[in-house]
Amino acid sequence: MTTHEASSQTRTGEGRLSPALLVGGAFALSTVLSVLMHVGQIVFTDADPYSPSGAVESIVATSIVGGAGLVLALAIALPLSRDPERAxxxxxxxxxxxxxxxxxxxxGAPAVLGAAAAWLGGLAKGSHPQTGTARAFGVVGLVIAILVIVATTFGGIVGSISR
Incomplete structure (x- = not known):
């Protein structure tokens, strides 16, 4: 790939994730992965899943708060994504x-909200290019999404190993 082709891809957004993949992936890699790790704890360990702060309580809390984050992100992003000023x-x-x-x-709620901010901030394929504060909040949202996904993944692995 030549330099001209690479810069052409960046300008047209071909190298970017779609909004569905960006937000859905953030949800899957944070909330769903966290729930699955707690399910794995129930299945593969002898720890009491019903203890205070146990796996069952964690699954319920993560599902409710993470699901609410997804609903809130989509309720805000979907109607605003069509108009550049509203985005x-x-x-x-x-x-x-x-x-x-x-x-x-x-x-996982911050990851989903951050991914939706990145979408509206012009960082997703097909989104309206933004500048200034909107672009900055999109970048901040993307960074938060990545950090939360990393924290969920490695935190869950380290937590499982240390038990």
Whole structure:
């Protein structure tokens, strides 16, 4: 691939993820993966799943909070994605929500909200290119999504090993 072809791909968005893959992937790699790790804990260990802060309680909490994050992200992003000016506002709102929701990082909600902010911030295939604050919140959202996915994956693995 020549330099001209590579820069052409970047400009047209061919090298970017689709919004569905971006947001859905963030949900799958954070919330769903966390739930599956807790299910694995029930199946493969002899730890009491019903103890306080046990696997069952974690599955319920992660499912509720992570699912609510997905619903909120889609409820904001889908209607705003069609208009560039409204998408700009949506990127800022969703980016802010991803930062605020870091307190519940274990649920995956910040990853989904951050991925939706990246979508509206112009970082997904087919999204409206944004500049300034909207683009910055899109980048912040993408970074939060990646960090939450890494924390969920490696935190779950380390937690499983140390038990």
């Amino acid at each position: 700009r506002v949506g990127a800022i709102v969703l980016g802010s929500l991803s930062v605020v929701s870091l307190a519940v990082f274990w649920s």
